[in-house]
Every structure is written in C-alpha cells, then in structure tokens.
Amino acid sequence: MWKKHLFSFAVFIVITVITIGFPxxxxxxxxxxxxxxxxxxxxxxxxxxxxxxxxxVAGFALSIAGLLLQTTLNNPLAGPSILGLTAGSHLMVxxxxxxxxxxxxxxxxxxxxxxxxIGALVFGLLILVIAARIRSMVSLLLVGMMLGTFVYSITNIxxxxxxxxxxxxxxxxxxxxxxxxxxxxxPLITLLFLxxxxxxxxxxxxxxxxxxxxKPAAILGVKVKQTRWKIIFxxxxxAGLVTAFCGPIGFVGLIVPxxxxxxxxxxxxxxxxxxxxxxxxxxxxxxxxxxxxxxxIMVLPINSLTALLGAPIVLFLLxxxxxNA
Amino acid sequence: MLxxxxxxxxxxxxxxxxPELELRRGEFVALIGANGSGKSTLMDSLVQGKFPDGxxxxxxxxxxxxxxxxxxxxxxxxxxHFLGFDYLKVSEYLELGRHSYTNFTGRLTAEDRLxxxxxIQILHLxxxxxxxxxxLSDGERQRVGIAKAxxxxxxxxxxxxxxAFLDYPTKREVMxxxxxxxxxxxxxVMIASHDIDFCIEYCSRILIIEKDSKILRSYQAITHDELVxxxxxx
Numbered sequence: 001m002w003k004k005h006l007f008s009f010a011v012f013i014v015i016t017v018i019t020i021g022f023p024x025x026x027x028x029x030x031x032x033x034x035x036x037x038x039x040x041x042x043x044x045x046x047x048x049x050x051x052x053x054x055x056x057v058a059g060f061a062l063s064i065a066g067l068l069l070q071t072t073l074n075n076p077l078a079g080p081s082i083l084g085l086t087a088g089s090h091l092m093v094x095x096x097x098x099x100x101x102x103x104x105x106x107x108x109x110x111x112x113x114x115x116x117x118i119g120a121l122v123f124g125l126l127i128l129v130i131a132a133r134i135r136s137m138v139s140l141l142l143v144g145m146m147l148g149t150f151v152y153s154i155t156n157i158x159x160x161x162x163x164x165x166x167x168x169x170x171x172x173x174x175x176x177x178x179x180x181x182x183x184x185x186x187p188l189i190t191l192l193f194l195x196x197x198x199x200x201x202x203x204x205x206x207x208x209x210x211x212x213x214x215k216p217a218a219i220l221g222v223k224v225k226q227t228r229w230k231i232i233f234x235x236x237x238x239a240g241l242v243t244a245f246c247g248p249i250g251f252v253g254l255i256v257p258x259x260x261x262x263x264x265x266x267x268x269x270x271x272x273x274x275x276x277x278x279x280x281x282x283x284x285x286x287x288x289x290x291x292x293x294x295x296x297i298m299v300l301p302i303n304s305l306t307a308l309l310g311a312p313i314v315l316f317l318l319x320x321x322x323x324n325a
Numbered sequence: 326m327l328x329x330x331x332x333x334x335x336x337x338x339x340x341x342x343x344p345e346l347e348l349r350r351g352e353f354v355a356l357i358g359a360n361g362s363g364k365s366t367l368m369d370s371l372v373q374g375k376f377p378d379g380x381x382x383x384x385x386x387x388x389x390x391x392x393x394x395x396x397x398x399x400x401x402x403x404x405x406h407f408l409g410f411d412y413l414k415v416s417e418y419l420e421l422g423r424h425s426y427t428n429f430t431g432r433l434t435a436e437d438r439l440x441x442x443x444x445i446q447i448l449h450l451x452x453x454x455x456x457x458x459x460x461l462s463d464g465e466r467q468r469v470g471i472a473k474a475x476x477x478x479x480x481x482x483x484x485x486x487x488x489a490f491l492d493y494p495t496k497r498e499v500m501x502x503x504x505x506x507x508x509x510x511x512x513x514v515m516i517a518s519h520d521i522d523f524c525i526e527y528c529s530r531i532l533i534i535e536k537d538s539k540i541l542r543s544y545q546a547i548t549h550d551e552l553v554x555x556x557x558x559x
Contacts, residue, residue: 205431209424211413216404219372220477221397221425265457267413270431 001271004264008278015282019052019289046183054181055284057193058246059256061238063280064200064273066253067260071207071269072231073131075140076261077317079254080239083127083144085120086250087151089243092119094155094162094170101166109185109244113192117240123147124232138321176247176303178288189245196238200273203231207269249303251310256280258317283309326350327481327513332379334367334541341539343379346532350480353507354515355524357556358534364517367541368483372402383481397425400481403470405489409458415469416454419445422476441476448472448502464495468502475506482506484516488523496520500527521552 021030028034032044062080069078080086096115100107127144134140159167173180181189206227209217214224242249260275261267287305294300329346333339340363348354356364370376374389374396381388383399391399409418423437433441445451448468453461461469467487474482487503488496500520504527507514515532518524524531531544536558544552553559 202429205424205427205429208431209421211410212404212407212421215369215372216402216407218393219397219400219402220421221394223393261412265412265414267410267417 001264001266001268005271005274005278008275008282012278012282012285015285015289016052016056019055019285019292020048022289022292024292047179050181050183050186051178051288052285053186054178054189054245055288056281057189058178058242058249059252059280059282059284060277061193061196061242061280062249062253063256063260063276063283064197065235065238066255067257067269067272067276068200068203068207068231068235069253070257071210072228073127073140074211074213075131076258077138077141077254077314077321078144079251080120080235081248081250082141082148082254082314084123084147084151085127085236085239086243086248087148087155088119088121088123089116089240090119090174090248091151091155091158092116092122093173093244094158097170097173098158098162098166101163101169109188113188113241113244116244117236120236120240120243121233123151124236128228128232138318173247175301176249178246178284178302180247181245185245189241192237192241196234196241197277199230199234200238201270203227203234204269204273207231208267211267246302249306251306251314252280252283255310255313256283258313326384328380328382330380330382332376332381334363334370335377336366336369339377339539340366341534341541343541346541346543348513348515348530350511350513351508352513352530353504353528354513354530354532355528356515356517356532356534357519357521357524357552359536359557362534362536362556364534365485368402368485368515368517371400371481371483372396394425397477397479399479400483401474401477401479403467403474403482403484403487405470405485405487407458407466407470409461409466411457411459413458414454415450415456415458415461418458418469419450419454419473419476422473425477440478444472444475447475463490464492464498467491467495467499471499471502471506475510480512482512482514484514486518487516488518488520496523503527504529521556522549525549525552 023029023031032041066079069080069083070076092115093112096112097107130143131140134143159170206222209220209222210227218224256279257272257276260272260279264271264275266272287302290305291300291302327348329343332343334341334343356367358364374391376389419441420433423433423441424431426437427433445454448471450469450472453465453469458469484503488499491499500523503514503516506512525547531547531552532541533544533552533555534541535555
C-alpha cells in the first residue's frame, strides 16, 4: 500500500513542479529561478504560488469530502457538487454578498467561508434525511441534482434584485477560478484546511465500519447517527472552504474517490483518505497546467475542465451501477 | 445467561410474547416461525437493545441499560444480506470484527491480530484473505461472515437464515460448524431458519413462534410434524 502512496506522491510532485515551472509567454522553464528581475520573482510569489496552493487545497479537500459522503451514504455516485451541497454554499454566498452590499459592509474572507459552510451544512443535512428514505443510488443522485437546480434558480432570482456591484462580484466568484486567491489569504485557508483534514482523519475508524451499512456498523459499536452528523460537518467545512475561495467546482469530489478505490483496492479509510487527497490535489494541479498550456489559444474555465474530465467517469460509474443492479 | 421475562416482540405492534425464557452458553438454538412472524424482529431488538415491554437481561444485567460499545462486546449478528464490495478484501472485512476493541485510530494490536489469525485458521480461510469480498461464493461468504462474528468474541452470536441460498452439502457443513462453535467456544448461537429438518438434527434447542397462540416456546426435542403444526398451523 505504501508503494502506491509513494507513487501517488511522486505523481503529485512531478505535476506540481511542472506546473510551477511552466513557462509564461516566451519565458524559459522555471524562469523565476534564473532571472535576476525582482518583478518576475514577485509575479511568481503573488500569482503562481497562491494558484497552485489553492489547487492543491481544493483537490485535496473536495476529494476527501467526496469520499466521506460516499462512505456515509453507501453511494459511490455521491459528491458535494452533485448532491447540492455546493449549490447550498452558492446560495448562502449570494445572500452574504448581497446583504453586505445592501448594508454597506465589507465582506471578510472568513464571512464568505462561514456562509458557504453553513449553506453546505444545511443541504448536507437535508440530503442525509432524504437518503434515509431513498435506497436507490441513482434516485438520490437525481434528488441532489434537482435540489441543486432548484437552489441555483433561487440564487438567480435573488440576484435579479441585487445591485450591479453585487451581481458583478457574485458572477466572478460563481464562474469558479483558482486565480482569485491572494497570498494574504493563504494562512486562513491553510488553518481551515488543516482543521478539516485533521477532523476527517479522526473519523477513519467509524468510516471503516460504515462501509458495511448502518446496521452492521451499529453492531460493531459505531454510534451511526452521531458519526453521520460529524461527517456532514466535516464535508461542509471542506466543501464550503473550497467553494468560498474558488467558486463552485464540480466532479472532483465524485470521481477521485472512485479512481482511488479502483487503483488502491482497499477499504481502509486511513489509506483512502490520504490517497484521495493526493490524487485529488494532482488532478486539480493538472487542471492548472492544462489551463496554462491552452492559455495562448483560449482561457479554459476550471469548472468546464473538471466537468470534461469528470463526466465520462461518472457515465462509466452509472453504467457499471445499472449493470450490477 | 440471556434471560427474557414477559417480553413483547414487535416494533409497531406486538407480534408475539415471550413469557419466560433463559438461554445458556454452549447452546445452539434455532428460532422457527412462519414468514413475517417476527424472527428477524427478535434479532433486531436484541441487537438494538429495544424491547417495548418486559425485561431482558444478560448475566444479570438489564439488556437495555448496556451502552452501545458494551452491547458490541456481548452480541453480534451475521449479516446475510452482505454481498461484498469489489474493493473490500476478506482480510479487511475480518479485521472489522475487532472494531470495538481498537483505539480511536482503529489500528489492530498484536493481541487483536492473534485473535483474527486464530479464527482464520479454525475456519480455513487462509486462501481467501487477499480475495475481494464481492467474488466469494455463497458458502465462502457465509464462512467469512461467521469468522467475523467469532473474531468479535461475543458470547451471543445471531445468524439470520444462515443456510438460505446454500446447497445441501454446504448447509450441512455450516450447521455442523455452528454447533461446534457453540459447544467448543462456550457461546450461545441462535439461528433464524426455515430449514426445519436441519434445525431438528443439529440444534440443542428449538424456539417456535407458535402460530395460534402468538407465544414463543422452547423445545428440547420435537418431531418434524409437531414443529410444523405449532409453527405453521398445518
């Protein structure tokens, strides 16, 4: 197992180093290391480092959130975006931006993060209640998608009433981008990320039992209800953090845990959490690299890119699920 | 060890009563009744510690006062509906049997590993350890499920229809194994089953949910015809 982790870590390092060193315009590779130009170094620190940093955080956090959801719902098709948690964050952030603008208040990063987390938490709990009544994996997926569509519509209606500045701020955020994070925000993001990841790893033991289902886990001594509350809180914190700083990013949380299970062939969540984090981070950094490669031709939105990579895998999982059923 | 006094069994309505019953260690008990009579309900009530009326006690302690973790050390249920997952190996599944004994990390101690290894050898599962739980045959899955229950080291083991879906030789093998476990490891093994002839042959005690009186009664020896009459009213 540790050989596989080493491999995943090596892949992550290689992709990250290539992305950091990828030339901008006519510059050579790793130009920031060789140049004596102070401005080039500053550009690197101000723009490139935060972008790669948030890509790592987003990939790590969303993949772990997806794994937690999939285990607790016993549904490999679960993920924060597809089940409407991201939509919940979307709605709460819209309300926060609009409310702050109306009251003439400055929006703090922490405020956006808290509202995004609360949005995800509310919809996470709603999904938990619905999942207790719906056994079909595909039906739950459809409910989540409907919930998401419903909430996005409410958000759009709210925005119709908003002032131009709020609409602009929200539209930029809503497109999803890894370039909105500044170096000043890194400490806050790091702190919240480490808390979320730490809490997720503390859930390793009950997660191992929960894969068997609610009743078998209770027989093994797991307080199922309490554990699910904890899981939804951690998922909301991680998904809310990413949504607050990057906007809604889809598919990563759904596909990465499935890829990890296929590659690692284990149900031990200590390994699955670590592997999901590493591979999720690699996938997101790879997206940054692809954006840079295509930059001279067009600007690829991160959301479209993750959907392009994720949709075929989701389709494959759906077909596999239908065939097994 | 497990004592029932004036208990009603049923979630929303009473399905049957257990006036008085005491089950002891070393017994291999069959629970027989018609479809929907409440065999699984009794097992669920025991596992969840939920009894609307009466008193259930284990070694003198009131069953409903036990905490979840204490119950996990007293009782286990072999899940007949578990079909396995592609990514869940047999070894990982068996290790889950030690779940209630490990610390917050879930890591097995040397002692836990010894317990797991002991039952792997007893049930001859060495060759299956690296295999995915989704690729096991019905008989193998039953043996693996029983091994996990044994690894949990509870004095009470419940099995809901352990011989369903098995062919004739495997049914014999499983029943013989369960009788052996009850006798040799000093545990009380209770099965809910429709294989009445096997139950008469292998079990030391038969519990029948009587169709007419809606009362659970215990029999040490009973003929096939008597059992059919009492359980199914035929």
